[in-house]
Amino acid sequence: MIVFEYDHTFDGLLSCVFFAYEQKKFPDLIFSESDQKPLFIEEQYYVDTEIEKSKRVWKALEKKLSKFARNMMLSVWLSELPETAMLLFRYIRKSIDHPQGIEMNFGDDDVLRIRDIAQKVATDAHKLVQFVRFQETVDGIWFAPVSPRYNVLSLIVPHFKSRYAGQPWIIYDTVRNVGLYYDTRTVQEISFSQKDLAELKSGKPGNEKLSDEEAFFQQLWKEYFQSITIKERINLKLQRQHMPKRYWKYLPEIS
């Protein structure tokens, strides 16, 4: 078995592609330090990440794949699933080797899998857009804890930035312990200490941290949620289908 070891970055993965074509060695497995080391290694190569080379691979892909397909690849990367490195490698290789490209061949397992994962990631990002709930803090920053399945925070920035342009906000991923802070001009990454994180995970910052009116508006929203329900049509299964329980954690109307 031929294996590549890389630094677990997207540029690193593209460098692996460059290396493979340069050396005419195609890996059966690509892994990084954090993964378990595979058995039965015949040849192992450590691939250095070189931005120049990764750029050249990306340029080549721009000729073979539409922008839509390239965005799908980036989404697949954000899924952080263990299969992504090899899946993307195979997809890139097929795109390069096939004269017309393979983008539209949904009869191919890898093409279909890329589309499926990209769709799952997009759905997860969309669920955030739907279910993010801001709470107004005493210092006038609107705070929203989230716990997405995939690493999708970067995908939702444009939406919230334009929608709440004049409203400073923090959207915080409590799973990955990383958040985005928008100060009404730019967005930057922030990270809380472990001690603060424990409190944030509950989704309910202490009352002294919230504005005077916050609790009242949450109560109004809760009552509205109750009143707008048609009791003769209760259908909890349908509710969960649209709004799976794992998104309920930070919803004031339900929890």
Place this chain on the structure above:
Amino acid sequence: MNEKTLEKLKILADAAKYDVSCASSGTSRNNVKGGIGTASGWGICHSFTPDGRCISLFKILLTNHCIYDCAYCSNRRSNDVRRTAFIAEELAELTIEFYRRNYIEGLFLSSGVMRNPDYTMEQMLRVVKLLREVHRFNGYIHMKAIPGASNELVAQAGRLVDRMSVNLEIPSETNLKLLAPEKDYSSVFTPMRFIQQGMLESAEDRKKFRSAPRFVPAGQSTQVIIGATPDNDKQILTLASALYKRPSFKRVYYSGYIPVNTGDSRLPILPTPPLVRENRLYQADWLMRFYEFRANELVDDAHPDLDLDVDPKMGWALRHPEFFPIDVNTAPYEMILRIPGIGVKSAKLIITSRRYGRLTSEQLKKIGVVMKRARYFIVCRELPMQTVNELTPQYVRRQVSRKQKKIAAELLQYSIDWGE
């Protein structure tokens, strides 16, 4: 805002809940400088209530006072319910506060009729004006046009909101007059026509001047109540398809009748709301809008009502076995769309993928085709399977409807004690 606001909110949300529409789609708006809000172009649902319905817009009545006495409505004047009204400033502020917290996409403002239609419309217009001009709110607004209000007021509203709607409520005029003696179809169709005219004029102006104001850019919609009157599905779907021919019409909503007023002999007594029928009507509506079906293909004089056991597309396919089997590797897109178990998405994937080689049933499955239903109607790369023609439509019907009955039964679970 205080405890009183909370009481008003409860009463006026409860009174608004029977309006089905909640869509926030059809327009995109960018943020204005110093303002708040955008509209994304496609709808975003922000929550789902225990009845499984989406909350996208803050759906609320301005007041539940009403001068009319419509038999199907919980706000009719002869009902003994608590009446209240929002002050325009209060409702505008509430909308903004909900919006800031990402609870909603915008406002859906409706109202009972106070004093007269024009007075009501003026009050509603004040809320919308406050939102757009004072709060510089650029999210979505859907506003009811009050039947009988003057054109001038509808025109003012149309320049501020994204969508307007006038509800037909009852699918035939004779039955409408029976249940709501003070209303008739002309009071509904007049504002509908006016809205359409405004939209077309604005579109025309915008061809010449890009900065010409938009008028109801997300189009109009309407709602009909299902099961409160003996009108059949053929009448309903014919009406809907006539409405969809108008360029301004985006949606017709179907609302299964819930007996809000007991003891009125003009209304039927239903043990449960007709949810399966409502679902079938939505499926048929979908087929008309996205699958190029005509109303008279789905229902006709021989079958005036949709089949509750199988979905309308399957129903059509079983009545027309001569159309099948269809070879997915050669048939044009429109024909593939007609196969039960294949939706718009899988039809498109089939068209693009088959250029790389003939598709097998295994590949079709992975693409997303529901083979349980499609298998009786297609030919793919393998030897032809037994199709509807060999097996007979009756046999296929038994095979697919037994399962569909189970799904339908699950839809009907609503015996949960709410405990008030």
